[in-house]
Amino acid sequence: MSQHKNLTLVGQVMFGRGAIGQLDAVLAPHRMGEAPMVFLVDHVFREDARMLGRIPVRGRDRLVFVDVSHEPTTGDVDGLRDRIRAELGKVSGLVGIGGGSTMDIAKAVALMLTNPGSSVDYQGWDLVQVPGVYKVGVPTLSGTGAEVSRTAVLIGPTKKLGLNSDYTPFDQVVLDPDLVSGVPARQRFLTGMDCYIHNVESLQGRMMNAFARVHAEKSLELCREIFLHREAWDADSDEKLMMASWLGGMSIAYSQVGAAHAMSYGLAYVLGTRHGEGNAVCMRVLGDFYPDGVGDFHRMVERNRIDLPQGVTRALAPEKLDKMVDVSLGMAPLWANVLGEDWQQRMTRERLRALYQRL
Amino acid sequence: MSQHKNLTLVGQVMFGRGAIGQLDAVLAPHRMGEAPMVFLVDHVFREDARMLGRIPVRGRDRLVFVDVSHEPTTGDVDGLRDRIRAELGKVSGLVGIGGGSTMDIAKAVALMLTNPGSSVDYQGWDLVQVPGVYKVGVPTLSGTGAEVSRTAVLIGPTKKLGLNSDYTPFDQVVLDPDLVSGVPARQRFLTGMDCYIHNVESLQGRMMNAFARVHAEKSLELCREIFLHREAWDADSDEKLMMASWLGGMSIAYSQVGAAHAMSYGLAYVLGTRHGEGNAVCMRVLGDFYPDGVGDFHRMVERNRIDLPQGVTRALAPEKLDKMVDVSLGMAPLWANVLGEDWQQRMTRERLRALYQRL
Numbered sequence: 001m002s003q004h005k006n007l008t009l010v011g012q013v014m015f016g017r018g019a020i021g022q023l024d025a026v027l028a029p030h031r032m033g034e035a036p037m038v039f040l041v042d043h044v045f046r047e048d049a050r051m052l053g054r055i056p057v058r059g060r061d062r063l064v065f066v067d068v069s070h071e072p073t074t075g076d077v078d079g080l081r082d083r084i085r086a087e088l089g090k091v092s093g094l095v096g097i098g099g100g101s102t103m104d105i106a107k108a109v110a111l112m113l114t115n116p117g118s119s120v121d122y123q124g125w126d127l128v129q130v131p132g133v134y135k136v137g138v139p140t141l142s143g144t145g146a147e148v149s150r151t152a153v154l155i156g157p158t159k160k161l162g163l164n165s166d167y168t169p170f171d172q173v174v175l176d177p178d179l180v181s182g183v184p185a186r187q188r189f190l191t192g193m194d195c196y197i198h199n200v201e202s203l204q205g206r207m208m209n210a211f212a213r214v215h216a217e218k219s220l221e222l223c224r225e226i227f228l229h230r231e232a233w234d235a236d237s238d239e240k241l242m243m244a245s246w247l248g249g250m251s252i253a254y255s256q257v258g259a260a261h262a263m264s265y266g267l268a269y270v271l272g273t274r275h276g277e278g279n280a281v282c283m284r285v286l287g288d289f290y291p292d293g294v295g296d297f298h299r300m301v302e303r304n305r306i307d308l309p310q311g312v313t314r315a316l317a318p319e320k321l322d323k324m325v326d327v328s329l330g331m332a333p334l335w336a337n338v339l340g341e342d343w344q345q346r347m348t349r350e351r352l353r354a355l356y357q358r359l
Numbered sequence: 360m361s362q363h364k365n366l367t368l369v370g371q372v373m374f375g376r377g378a379i380g381q382l383d384a385v386l387a388p389h390r391m392g393e394a395p396m397v398f399l400v401d402h403v404f405r406e407d408a409r410m411l412g413r414i415p416v417r418g419r420d421r422l423v424f425v426d427v428s429h430e431p432t433t434g435d436v437d438g439l440r441d442r443i444r445a446e447l448g449k450v451s452g453l454v455g456i457g458g459g460s461t462m463d464i465a466k467a468v469a470l471m472l473t474n475p476g477s478s479v480d481y482q483g484w485d486l487v488q489v490p491g492v493y494k495v496g497v498p499t500l501s502g503t504g505a506e507v508s509r510t511a512v513l514i515g516p517t518k519k520l521g522l523n524s525d526y527t528p529f530d531q532v533v534l535d536p537d538l539v540s541g542v543p544a545r546q547r548f549l550t551g552m553d554c555y556i557h558n559v560e561s562l563q564g565r566m567m568n569a570f571a572r573v574h575a576e577k578s579l580e581l582c583r584e585i586f587l588h589r590e591a592w593d594a595d596s597d598e599k600l601m602m603a604s605w606l607g608g609m610s611i612a613y614s615q616v617g618a619a620h621a622m623s624y625g626l627a628y629v630l631g632t633r634h635g636e637g638n639a640v641c642m643r644v645l646g647d648f649y650p651d652g653v654g655d656f657h658r659m660v661e662r663n664r665i666d667l668p669q670g671v672t673r674a675l676a677p678e679k680l681d682k683m684v685d686v687s688l689g690m691a692p693l694w695a696n697v698l699g700e701d702w703q704q705r706m707t708r709e710r711l712r713a714l715y716q717r718l
Binding site: 003004005006007008009010011012013014015016018019022026166172175177209210211214217218222236239240242243246247254 | 362363364365366367368369370371372373374375377378381385525531534536568569570573576577581595598599601602605606613
């Protein structure tokens with residue numbers, strides 16, 4: 001009999017417009033004496049008085065802006081952990097306010113405040129030994145599923161790989177559609193495509209059960225509705241994208257992403273391409289694997305008037321292209337999900353290099 | 360600004376065919392020394408060697424059959440609590456294996472092993488003060504949503520009302536489609552209709568947000584697929600009904616049931632009608648409130664060749680009918696969800712009595 005995964009869910013979730021106004025009350029029972037809460041906030045909000053005014057900073061609490069202009073690294077996480085320890089000592093908890101990168105950093109730092117060593121040591125599956133400090137996720141971008149997932153994806157010295165564990169999910173998530181209403185259309189689209197693409201990849205993949213399927217199907221339906229069939233973006237679209245991200249994240253536990261993510265990891269590692277853009281760039285050339293999904297993807301790009309970069313790998317040195325291929329082929333479970341156990345016969349270095357050259 | 364609920368989710372969930380085979384491993388880290396696990400099992404499985412053989416009874420563990428031929432009462436719960444305390448002392452946890460009644464009993468007994476007094480004291484909202492013992496739900500019937508809800512519905516001396524609290528959800532749920540494969544077709548239908556009906560009620564109601572809506576929509580779609588559009592019941596139908604129940608339960612936190620549930624509570628209180636049958640019997644006469652939902656309901660009854668009782672209230676003494684009306688009108692939030700804040704003008708005693716008389 002196959003081993004079924006035991007999925008750890010987010011502890012509590014609050015959904016609603018203006019829910020961030022209740023964050024202070026949500027945090028209150030988790031404050032331990034004078035030990036501060038640390039708010040890790042996407043640096044894009046550095047000058048955003050309206051957003052900053054909503055963050056319930058009290059007493060010795062600290063607000064730390066995180067630079068997520070690059071994919072988060074194990075060095076970022078270890079550095080933040082060291083800084084928090086040195087400057088604040090014991091903390092009551094961590095609140096990540098931002099997109100997928102900020103939430104992943106918050107999850108990872110919360111774990112590294114209680115687990116010894118470097119976050120590099122925990123890149124993998126079920127390596128985390130003890131629960132982290134209390135951690136809260138407040139997404140300001142929808143699509144990554146980081147608010148619900150059991151991973152925190154980091155770029156380390158040798159690999160891009162998540163801290164996957166039962167201790168990784170947030171204790172609390174606050175889903176406030178108001179917070180995603182100001183996202184620039186291009187970024188909203190690319191982050192939404194992360195969700196759309198992983199639904200296509202998982203529904204077309206070999207690793208799937210009914211739990212994952214029903215969540216992914218509804219998530220995909222919502223993505224199609226808002227990006228393909230709706231005349232204009234509105235507040236209801238924000239809510240639907242927020243829920244698409246949540247459902248997509250719920251589906252991932254019992255399914256697996258596929259070719260776009262596998263290729264995107266190589267792009268991220270070699271070129272530092274952001275996850276959302278990387279997935280989208282790769283999706284364009286994957287019509288052989290996902291004919292319907294890629295067809296709709298092209299229509300979504302056109303309808304939403306998104307310019308995707310062309311010639312991404314054109315000027316790339318051959319050894320860099322080789323490294324990209326190496327990193328991508330290292331994502332064995334993803335390729336097996338797309339092509340089956342004999343994927344190595346079907347996705348050769350030459351074939352993958354040719355796909356990368358079309359980007 | 361309205362107060363948004365903070366929804367407590369089930370701690371962990373395992374989905375998969377044969378997942379009950381992993382129950383022993385799931386329980387292991389929660390065993391505290393010699394303190395036993397108590398398995399509360401629907402008495403329908405008393406002679407079922409195959410089912411009983413799957414329950415990982417170890418050491419001082421106790422298997423207790425619960426009689427759920429009637430709706431569970433506060434007396435049942437207090438009695439079980441007293442018996443477990445007297446016979447076993449401290450326990451490691453409770454595992455409820457059965458339908459909605461068995462799961463509700465397990466949730467309530469787990470709470471009453473740590474909260475003082477009678478379960479009667481906790482019928483209501485957020486009255487439970489401290490977490491219960493570790494509790495696990497293993498559904499053998501799909502549709503009630505009890506595996507995921509934050510309530511444990513009990514009939515008390517004066518009311519049918521749940522123990523609604525953040526401490527009520529299970530710490531662990533095991534969703535094994537094999538366990539629901541042997542349910543007799545009529546019972547499967549009636550329990551499935553509990554799910555179908557609460558989706559119709561919540562989607563047509565006034566209390567609803569995007570979180571609830573996406574879950575209820577997918578749950579309703581699955582119910583329609585398996586009860587209305589599929590030629591024959593198969594293993595895939597079991598999985599879909601199991602997921603419909605889960606999603607329906609997830610939707611309830613941010614929505615509310617309606618007229619069928621409100622009337623069914625009166626039937627249950629006065630006649631002891633089981634929840635699934637009560638909802639179905641009432642749904643028949645609610646075409647004015649849910650025209651599409653009731654239309655499909657009639658088609659489902661016909662297609663699945665279900666005989667529903669006729670003349671349920673025909674021989675009922677007038678004072679009993681009055682009591683039924685009283686109990687139902689007591690469900691104010693449900694009627695407000697159907698008819699709005701001025702529901703009392705629109706659902707008079709006379710109108711409700713006339714509806715009951717048509718059953």
